[in-house]
Amino acid sequence: MDQLSTVAEVSKRTLYTHFPSKDELVGAYLQSVVDALLPVHPSPVQPTPSPRDQLLAVFDWKLTETTAPFRGCPFLNVSVEVPDPGHSAHQLAVAYKREFARRLTEIAREVGVADPETLGEQLALLFDGAAARGTVLNSSHTGACARSIAELLVDAALADVGPESP
Incomplete structure (x- = not known):
């Protein structure tokens, strides 16, 4: 908290007035990044990428200009640290990871793949593995490598979609 108060x-x-404990600070941070990190939800105000592009976009990591070490997924990091x-922070990480896979599954279902649950879990696992490896x-760059693997998974699942599917 000393270092954080200095940097901030x-x-x-x-700092303690706004965040009475480190746990509340961690929880507030995680809540602040949830929407930015979850797979995009279609919106009527923004053009929606194709479902294939939506599934692959989770591997297009936007990097900040910094000299700080690459930290991967904050939710994975919290689950390791706590x-x-x-613990509330761990439960938030679990809820996020479940929602992440659920959204991928939902997008896969919209395309009509035969087994959207499996594809959603495969992509979620691939993302987590790339984030963990990138952290270590x-x-x-592990995100780009994972994206190329995800393309194979998604394209194979889409190849199985019949012409009558959406």
Whole structure:
């Protein structure tokens, strides 16, 4: 909290006024990034990419210009740092990971693939593996490699879709 208050240029008192504990600070941070990291939900105000592009977009990691180490997925990081399954931060990570796979499954279902649950789980697992490997290697390039694998999975699933499907 000392380091955070210094970087944020606020007193520790101010920091603790807004976040009474580290757990609440972590929870607030995770809540702030949930929507930015989940697979895109179609919107009437924005053109919707094709379902294939939506499935692959989760591997198009937007990198910030920084010299800080690559940290991968904050939800994976929290689940490692807070292994207690009853802890609120860990539960938030679990809920996020379930929602992530559910959204991928929903997009796969919209396309009409034969087994959307399996494709959704495969892509979620591939994402998590790439994020974890990228964290260990301090490299964001694992996302591009995972995307090429995801293309194979998605294209194989789409090849099985008959002409009557959406």
